[in-house]
Amino acid sequence: xxxxxxxxxxxxxxxxxxxxxxxxxxxxxxxxxxxxxxxxxxxxxxxxxxxxxxxxxxxxxxxxxxxxxxxxxxxxxxxxxxxxxxxxxxxxxxxxxxxxxxxxxxxxxxxxxxxxxxxxxxxxxxxxxxxxxxxxxxxxxxxxxxxxxxxxxxxxxxxxxxxxxxxxxxxxxxxxxxxxxxxxxxxxxxxxxxxxxxxxxxxxxxxxxxxxxxxxxxxxxxxxxxxxxxxxxxxxxxxxxxxxxxxxxxxxxxxxxxxxxxxxxxxxxxxxxxxxxxxxxxxxxxxxxxxxxxxx
Numbered sequence: 001x002x003x004x005x006x007x008x009x010x011x012x013x014x015x016x017x018x019x020x021x022x023x024x025x026x027x028x029x030x031x032x033x034x035x036x037x038x039x040x041x042x043x044x045x046x047x048x049x050x051x052x053x054x055x056x057x058x059x060x061x062x063x064x065x066x067x068x069x070x071x072x073x074x075x076x077x078x079x080x081x082x083x084x085x086x087x088x089x090x091x092x093x094x095x096x097x098x099x100x101x102x103x104x105x106x107x108x109x110x111x112x113x114x115x116x117x118x119x120x121x122x123x124x125x126x127x128x129x130x131x132x133x134x135x136x137x138x139x140x141x142x143x144x145x146x147x148x149x150x151x152x153x154x155x156x157x158x159x160x161x162x163x164x165x166x167x168x169x170x171x172x173x174x175x176x177x178x179x180x181x182x183x184x185x186x187x188x189x190x191x192x193x194x195x196x197x198x199x200x201x202x203x204x205x206x207x208x209x210x211x212x213x214x215x216x217x218x219x220x221x222x223x224x225x226x227x228x229x230x231x232x233x234x235x236x237x238x239x240x241x242x243x244x245x246x247x248x249x250x251x252x253x254x255x256x257x258x259x260x261x262x263x264x265x266x267x268x269x270x271x272x273x274x275x276x277x278x279x280x281x282x283x284x285x286x287x288x289x290x291x292x293x294x295x296x
Contacts, residue, residue, distance in 0.1 A: 030170055030205050032169075032224075033222070034185075034222025039051040039052070040057055047059040047060055050146075054087075055085070055086060055087030056086050056140070057141070060140075062136075062139075065134065065135045065136045066078065066137070068133055078129060079129070086127070087146045092113070100112045106244060108133070109130070109131045110128055110130050117148055117191060118150075120183055122183070122184045122185075122191075123184065123186070124143055124145065125143060125144050125145045126142075127140065127142045132246075138240055139239050139240055149191060151184060151191045153215065153216040155215040156215065162180070165213045165218045166197040166211040170201055170209060170211075170223075171204075171205075172201040172202070174201070175200060176202065177199060178208070180195065182194075182195060183195070183196050183212075187221060194213060194221060196210065197209075198211075208226050210223070232276075233275070233277065235275070237273075241271035245271050
């Protein structure tokens with residue numbers, strides 16, 4: 001399968017909602033970079049691995065089948081069997097990796113698991129498993145935070161203090177609080193108790209700001225404008241052409257659905273669906289498919 005197909009599979013699985021607006025002219029001075037995502041290594045015919053740990057981040061062409069009538073049970077059984085490759089410490093329990101959402105699509109059901117530690121969500125930690133209509137696992141995407149031990153700080157500040165710290169950082173005395181919840185953050189020095197604050201300032205600075213406030217010191221560990229500023233439409237696989245076509249990978253004409261060596265293919269095109277592509281890059285007058293889910 002080509003890089004293009006793999007990219008579109010990722011687009012098919014990715015799902016997010018956010019507000020939209022006009023792009024600010026320059027990076028905001030209020031932004032605080034948190035811990036970055038790991039570098040990835042492409043492995044032909046497999047997916048992507050974390051360059052540092054070797055743990056799988058995306059996987060496709062998986063040889064695993066379960067009960068199509070029970071996608072959650074099938075997804076959990078897969079995780080238990082492939083825990084080592086995903087970097088999980090043994091078979092994940094429902095307490096450590098509960099189901100966050102189940103999305104039923106045209107050709108598959110995506111089960112999203114939320115990573116938890118000491119009973120709290122791990123910020124950004126998630127595993128999405130696509131289960132086909134015959135119980136076959138067609139794709140896996142993981143942002144699971146590896147190697148987290150006990151939190152290195154204590155929860156000494158309450159939600160009101162965290163909100164005050166976030167407002168002070170933005171210099172905005174008036175803002176709509178969209179979300180305020182306790183989480184675990186995978187910081188450079190280990191797991192940390194944080195408060196996640198999502199604010200819509202009523203004035204400067206523009207945007208919809210997500211801030212992670214250290215629950216012990218009140219320091220701002222990360223601050224990012226989450227507003228999505230430009231949308232476009234495009235065609236993607238949902239979640240991949242083999243699942244939606246209920247077909248196996250086969251290059252034998254005329255039935256074969258396979259990589260066309262980066263050329264167009266009527267069979268592959270027939271398995272695409274119209275979607276909205278969030279937060280693409282706009283450089284007047286051209287939109288480019290460079291955003292949070294893909295870079296082509």
